[in-house]
């Protein structure tokens with residue numbers, strides 16, 4: 143399988159509980175490398191822009207409120223089949239449905255406070271990486 147890059151976020155519910163290192167360790171233990179990382183406090187405008195695809199969903203307001211409630215660690219992860227691998231490592235969006243051993247099973251509080259985000263396809267990975275990082279900030 144090809145080496146890919148995917149976009150990942152450690153969300154405010156997790157950074158507030160001091161889980162940045164614990165979650166990053168799960169990525170590294172599963173063969174993903176952190177090739178870019180920074181801690182940001184998203185503005186409302188940034189959160190609305192990032193999640194624009196969900197703007198008509200009933201949970202959009204709650205989503206933006208959660209993402210602007212504290213720091214987020216935005217990262218680029220690199221590895222073999224990184225996009226699908228990261229989604230497997232994260233587990234289902236709703237932690238109640240997440241498999242044993244996944245990040246969301248271990249750490250997430252609810253569907254809204256689900257600790258991590260990861261790109262779902264190569265196109266979204268490229269868009270999401272470019273939303274937060276310039277090329278010179280990614281060091282493989």
Ligand code: CMP
Nearest residue numbers: 201204205235253254255256258259260
């Ligand atoms: P994420 O993978 O970041 O993509 C969109 C986010 O919206 C998702 O994780 C959840 O945190 C959030 N979300 C999805 N469905 C719901 C819902 N029914 N109620 C609240 N938040 C949701």
